[in-house]
Amino acid sequence: MSGFLAWVAGSGVVQGLIMGLTFAFLTTVLILNGVAKRETKTVNGWSAVRNAGHPGNGLLVRAALQKALPVVNVFEEAAYWTATTDSEGKRFSGEHAYRLHFAADQLPPNNAFWSLTATDTVGYMVNSPEGRPTVNNHSGLVPNADGSVDLLLQPHQPSTAAPNWLATPQGRFKLMLRAYLPGPAIIDGRYEVPPVVMVQP
Amino acid sequence: MNRLILKYASPATIAILAVFAWVTYRRIAAGGPGAIVLPAAIAVAVWLIGTFVFIYLWPRITVGGFKRIFARRGLGGGPIPVNTIYAVPDSSSQSALSGSVIATGTDDVLYVGGWLDVSAGPQILHVPGMGDRYFSVQFTDPASGGNFAYVGTRTTGTASGDFFLCKPEWAGETPPGMTRIDVPHKAALLIGRVFVANEDDRHGAYELAKRIQLTPSVR
Numbered sequence: 001m002s003g004f005l006a007w008v009a010g011s012g013v014v015q016g017l018i019m020g021l022t023f024a025f026l027t028t029v030l031i032l033n034g035v036a037k038r039e040t041k042t043v044n045g046w047s048a049v050r051n052a053g054h055p056g057n058g059l060l061v062r063a064a065l066q067k068a069l070p071v072v073n074v075f076e077e078a079a080y081w082t083a084t085t086d087s088e089g090k091r092f093s094g095e096h097a098y099r100l101h102f103a104a105d106q107l108p109p110n111n112a113f114w115s116l117t118a119t120d121t122v123g124y125m126v127n128s129p130e131g132r133p134t135v136n137n138h139s140g141l142v143p144n145a146d147g148s149v150d151l152l153l154q155p156h157q158p159s160t161a162a163p164n165w166l167a168t169p170q171g172r173f174k175l176m177l178r179a180y181l182p183g184p185a186i187i188d189g190r191y192e193v194p195p196v197v198m199v200q201p
Numbered sequence: 202m203n204r205l206i207l208k209y210a211s212p213a214t215i216a217i218l219a220v221f222a223w224v225t226y227r228r229i230a231a232g233g234p235g236a237i238v239l240p241a242a243i244a245v246a247v248w249l250i251g252t253f254v255f256i257y258l259w260p261r262i263t264v265g266g267f268k269r270i271f272a273r274r275g276l277g278g279g280p281i282p283v284n285t286i287y288a289v290p291d292s293s294s295q296s297a298l299s300g301s302v303i304a305t306g307t308d309d310v311l312y313v314g315g316w317l318d319v320s321a322g323p324q325i326l327h328v329p330g331m332g333d334r335y336f337s338v339q340f341t342d343p344a345s346g347g348n349f350a351y352v353g354t355r356t357t358g359t360a361s362g363d364f365f366l367c368k369p370e371w372a373g374e375t376p377p378g379m380t381r382i383d384v385p386h387k388a389a390l391l392i393g394r395v396f397v398a399n400e401d402d403r404h405g406a407y408e409l410a411k412r413i414q415l416t417p418s419v420r
Contacts (some may be wrong), residue, residue, distance in 0.1 A: 016240030019245025
């Protein structure tokens, strides 16, 4: 028995097992990330996954989407978009100010509510001492004269248009837009979230 | 912990692979190339089979992770026993510091959560009348991670109601006035969301969220 154990230790079987399992895990992560990427549609820097949480998903897709978005709602219940880059493809940074311009009647159509949240790169909300990290349809947003709405995304309170201000974290951040009970224009893919534009200082 | 894993995944991976390379090198240096044939063969076999198994099990592991967290730690109010539902009184940003699993959620809803198990008999989900307040209760399958049922504004309306949750082969009668929902794998992760407009609205939303409850069906 001890001879067998010595052989196991000396032959590298255990090392092979550990390496195999590690490679298997890394390969799984790479495959699932790849599949999740294929399932993700990005327009104007905003990424959405329409099949998340769907009961009809196959083996690969269901695993990939559980990894990307664990136990999230189905798209008909809540549409989610995430963005990490501005209109020029540069990653969001708390050093800059950004503007998100919704044309008149182009806020996300819904039958419940919509909201926009700034989080750290992992997805945790960052409580800014200066202001709220989220705006929604109950925030008392002030529209422009033509009915369009400008949201201002920056870490410090702006001198004007404070109701339309979203406090962003220091450093890199991520945006998450939600529309609960999304309207038909979102469900059938006609609706597009406008790009986030960096405001030149 | 989650946050640390996500943040340092790449350097940790590189470090582990470096250790593997060093171990392999030492083995070759000590015993020649022949010394790594067996471990390499085992590694490749485990790699191939393991990848398939990991992909197959990933949804189960993820949903099972929520089950364990609910059972051991809960959502801020201590462990949540099986077949009970806990309503989180705080918004997500307030619970972010505690590292709660729902800390990546939104401030626009209050969350409720619980683990349903109908293997020992049917359960009844009660939801109060919500008026025009948005709410939903999502049923997530523990094997596939798919949301196989919803109770809420979109699917069943905002009136108060009782839902009879049972395994698919349940042959008994559904109590009058209740809607039957089959639970394919006899268990489900339940996640509920109740809309909250602002701080002033929180109390009202919480009082309603607390009334989303599970009770065993009395035979």
